[in-house]
Amino acid sequence: MELFVPIMVGAMIAAAVYLMLARNVxxxxxxxxxxxxAANLTIFAAGxxxxxxxxxxxxxxxxxxxxxxxxxxxxxxLTAIVxxxxxxxxxxxxxxxxxxxxxxxxxxxxxxxxxxxPK
Amino acid sequence: xxxxxxxxxxxxxxFVIAVFAFLFRRGPEGRWISVVGSALSLxxxxxxxxxxxxxxxxATQMGDWAAPFGITLVADTLSAVMVVITGITGLxxxxxxxxxxxxxxxxxxxxxxxxxxxxxxxxxxxxxxLFNLYxxxxxxxxxxxxxxxxxxxxxxxxxxxxxxxxNLISTILFLSGIGLLYGTTGTLNMADLHYxxxxxxxxxxxxxxxxxxxxxxVKAAVFPLFFWLPAAYHTPSFAVSAVFAGLLTKVGVxxxxxxxxxxxxxxxxxxxxxxxxxxxxxxxxxxxxxxxQTDFRRILSFHIVSQIGYMVLGLALAFQSAFxxxxxxxxxxxxxxxxxxxFLVAGVANRISGGNELSKIGGLYKGAPxxxxxxxxxxxxxxxxxxxxxxxxxxxxxxxSLDLQLWWVAFFALAVGLMTIYSMTKIWGSAFWKPHPEGTxxxxxxLPGDDRRALIVPIAGxxxxxxxxxxxxxxxxxxxxxxxxxxLDPSAYLTAVLGEVPTE
Numbered sequence: 304m305e306l307f308v309p310i311m312v313g314a315m316i317a318a319a320v321y322l323m324l325a326r327n328v329x330x331x332x333x334x335x336x337x338x339x340x341a342a343n344l345t346i347f348a349a350g351x352x353x354x355x356x357x358x359x360x361x362x363x364x365x366x367x368x369x370x371x372x373x374x375x376x377x378x379x380x381l382t383a384i385v386x387x388x389x390x391x392x393x394x395x396x397x398x399x400x401x402x403x404x405x406x407x408x409x410x411x412x413x414x415x416x417x418x419x420x421p422k
Numbered sequence: 423x424x425x426x427x428x429x430x431x432x433x434x435x436x437f438v439i440a441v442f443a444f445l446f447r448r449g450p451e452g453r454w455i456s457v458v459g460s461a462l463s464l465x466x467x468x469x470x471x472x473x474x475x476x477x478x479x480x481a482t483q484m485g486d487w488a489a490p491f492g493i494t495l496v497a498d499t500l501s502a503v504m505v506v507i508t509g510i511t512g513l514x515x516x517x518x519x520x521x522x523x524x525x526x527x528x529x530x531x532x533x534x535x536x537x538x539x540x541x542x543x544x545x546x547x548x549x550x551x552l553f554n555l556y557x558x559x560x561x562x563x564x565x566x567x568x569x570x571x572x573x574x575x576x577x578x579x580x581x582x583x584x585x586x587x588x589n590l591i592s593t594i595l596f597l598s599g600i601g602l603l604y605g606t607t608g609t610l611n612m613a614d615l616h617y618x619x620x621x622x623x624x625x626x627x628x629x630x631x632x633x634x635x636x637x638x639x640v641k642a643a644v645f646p647l648f649f650w651l652p653a654a655y656h657t658p659s660f661a662v663s664a665v666f667a668g669l670l671t672k673v674g675v676x677x678x679x680x681x682x683x684x685x686x687x688x689x690x691x692x693x694x695x696x697x698x699x700x701x702x703x704x705x706x707x708x709x710x711x712x713x714x715q716t717d718f719r720r721i722l723s724f725h726i727v728s729q730i731g732y733m734v735l736g737l738a739l740a741f742q743s744a745f746x747x748x749x750x751x752x753x754x755x756x757x758x759x760x761x762x763x764x765f766l767v768a769g770v771a772n773r774i775s776g777g778n779e780l781s782k783i784g785g786l787y788k789g790a791p792x793x794x795x796x797x798x799x800x801x802x803x804x805x806x807x808x809x810x811x812x813x814x815x816x817x818x819x820x821x822x823s824l825d826l827q828l829w830w831v832a833f834f835a836l837a838v839g840l841m842t843i844y845s846m847t848k849i850w851g852s853a854f855w856k857p858h859p860e861g862t863x864x865x866x867x868x869l870p871g872d873d874r875r876a877l878i879v880p881i882a883g884x885x886x887x888x889x890x891x892x893x894x895x896x897x898x899x900x901x902x903x904x905x906x907x908x909x910l911d912p913s914a915y916l917t918a919v920l921g922e923v924p925t926e
Contacts, residue, residue, distance in 0.1 A: 323591075328583060328587070331587060332587070335587065335590055335591065335594070338591075338594055339590075339597075341598075342594045342595075342597045342598040343597075345598050345601045345602065346598075346600070346601030346605075347601075348601075348605070349601045349602060349604050349605025350604075350605070375604075376601065376604060376605075379553055379601075379604075382553070382557070383556075383597055386557070390560070390563070390564060390590060390593075393564065393567055393586070394586050394587065394590065397567070397571065397579070397582055397583060397586055398583060400571075400574065401579040401580065404574075404579045405576060405580060410583075410584075413580045413583065413584070414580075415576055415577045415580040416577050416578075416580040416581040416584075416653055416654065416657050417652075417653055
């Protein structure tokens with residue numbers, strides 16, 4: 304597990320960067336969603352991955368037994384997922400609105416805010 | 423007032439105001455709630471600053487969960503000063519928005535988003551927890567997204583897509599950095615991190631520090647990560663771009679200052695030398711970019727980038743000279759006031775002369791000499807003319823680099839100042855000096871009286887503040903010096919957050 308997850312994160316980031324290099328804004332956005340999930344997995348892995356060892360504290364004890372995963376990163380990931388969900392919903396609507404208004408998804412053609420210099 | 427109330431108050435107020443401003447968004451009440459509320463937030467910020475100046479850094483634990491387990495709110499001198507300056511900018515822009523924001527934009531929730539933005543900025547300054555900082559960044563981001571595209575013109579959509587996507591990447595880098603830092607040290611409380619990183623592998627920490635540097639670098643718009651800024655800041659309403667220009671990038675600079683003095687000090691020779699190169703490259707590219715522009719607000723946008731370089735410069739030299747860090751903090755405060763003010767002036771120029779493209783406007787000096795005067799104060803201050811605030815800010819940084827015998831850094835800092843004058847005179851020469859291409863003479867009197875007052879009062883107020891800082895810099899320098907001392911020797915900060923920690 305400990306080896307498998309980082310490799311998966313690497314693969315996700317590679318795929319995400321590939322997608323984000325595209326001129327199509329929608330592909331860029333998919334890349335962004337992928338890379339954000341890779342970041343979430345990184346945090347998840349940072350807490351340690353221990354199968355079949357729930358981080359439960361026995362009654363009367365002050366700390367969980369040795370060898371369990373840290374549960375805090377999982378709470379952090381949940382927060383990050385929720386925030387990320389909101390942001391991507393907004394970004395998706397923005398790109399759609401941009402497509403309606405500008406008539407293109409090609410970032411090279413989005414030059415309204417920064418018009419090309421007259422030659 | 424008890425500490426448990428004093429610290430969260432500047433944070434809670436904007437959220438409460440946001441709710442009421444949203445409820446009353448359909449009428450004129452909403453904007454006045456926003457103005458009065460901003461004044462209250464400013465007062466709460468000043469109360470906090472007075473308390474911090476009298477008693478040193480203070481901290482409170484949310485929900486009484488002891489640090490490092492709970493979320494800590496902490497204010498040292500730097501945080502408290504930033505909260506006050508956020509309050510000042512917020513109040514100025516809220517007054518300006520009374521005239522600048524149309525009822526249609528108000529009905530879409532401008533004031534609610536604006537107050538949420540201020541809450542996010544204040545939260546980022548006050549939090550003592552890294553993950554909480556991420557959350558405040560997100561609060562700030564989502565509010566800024568909304569403000570940027572409010573109104574939904576084509577240009578705003580175009581700018582919005584670039585702004586949103588590039589800022590999301592920086593957020594993700596920041597988040598991954600947090601994950602790796604937690605995996606390495608097992609804590610996210612910034613004060614606790616200060617101790618925890620001392621046992622961590624320095625090589626790994628430097629990698630994480632670089633991730634933070636890129637993440638915060640995008641927010642702060644440093645070279646080569648600044649492209650989203652000049653693509654976006656000239657598109658929304660003027661009130662929005664003024665608050666963006668004043669506050670948003672500075673949150674990135676603040677976060678850098680905090681992390682690279684409190685936590686990432688393991689390899690100063692690498693990280694802070696990198697910062698030095700970034701700083702100089704940022705100054706130079708920003709000012710050259712501005713020289714190529716012909717739009718009032720786009721020139722100013724590029725100057726934000728260039729000025730950020732000065733602040734990063736002060737941070738880069740922090741461990742060689744406390745004087746430089748003090749200069750960076752002084753610069754931060756001065757720049758927020760001056761930059762927000764210049765964007766407000768651009769708004770009035772747009773209102774009365776019908777545009778922001780320099781070739782299409784003119785005659786402002788003839789028709790509106792008061793506006794010309796109010797433009798010259800922040801413009802000269804930005805360029806660093808004595809006796810305005812920018813002179814002292816630049817003077818301290820240049821002197822610090824000369825003291826360290828970094829001649830080339832001092833040379834670039836001075837040359838960029840000179841180029842800044844070039845851009846400011848370009849605006850002056852086209853917008854104010856030459857006659858209007860259509861032969862009209864734009865005057866402030868063309869505006870209805872109420873609008874005129876709402877637009878000019880905040881500009882004049884900020885200009886007066888610039889002059890006060892310029893004429894009586896001792897007090898401000900003393901506060902900045904104290905903030906720099908606290909950053910370089912964080913023992914009071916650490917004690918405030920963690921209580922007495924046994925020294926080894």
